[in-house]
Amino acid sequence: MNNAEHKGERLSRQRETILAELRKVTSHPTADEVYVMVRKILPRISLGTVYRNLDFLSGKGVVLRLGGAGTQKRFDGNPAAHPHLRCSVCGRVDDLEHPLDLPDLPLKQSMGYSALRCDVEFVGICPMCAGKDS
Ligand SMILES: [Zn+2]
Ligand SMILES: [Zn+2]
Numbered sequence: 001m002n003n004a005e006h007k008g009e010r011l012s013r014q015r016e017t018i019l020a021e022l023r024k025v026t027s028h029p030t031a032d033e034v035y036v037m038v039r040k041i042l043p044r045i046s047l048g049t050v051y052r053n054l055d056f057l058s059g060k061g062v063v064l065r066l067g068g069a070g071t072q073k074r075f076d077g078n079p080a081a082h083p084h085l086r087c088s089v090c091g092r093v094d095d096l097e098h099p100l101d102l103p104d105l106p107l108k109q110s111m112g113y114s115a116l117r118c119d120v121e122f123v124g125i126c127p128m129c130a131g132k133d134s
Helices: 008-024 031-039 047-059 127-132
Strands: 064-066 074-076 084-087 093-095 121-124
Touching: 008 031, 008 047, 031 047, 047 064
Parallel strands: 084 121
Antiparallel strands: 064 074, 084 093
């Protein structure tokens, strides 16, 4: 923890900027990509600060963190449950344009869990990657 951590005003400005930039895009950027976006506005922000704020925001449910073990974490400024398409070649993630009805977990089948949301991710090959081989 450095001194900057205790300057609450600056911290919230950084967090607000990160959130605002993330909400502008639908590209589901990685933390590194968010860092590049935010640095245009706050040139002195550090990558560590971006990581910590993204962790904080996803912990609060303000943003979504996508990707499981072995894939790079991507962030989504839209925290509502919505289906995603992920390219297994380049890792790109898109929102599905046509909304799907997401399944409700029947209480009897919840095994004691209270389900918060349902993440649906279709894995495939994006048009860019599909076009590369031809
Ligand atoms: Zn791809
Ligand atoms: Zn999304």
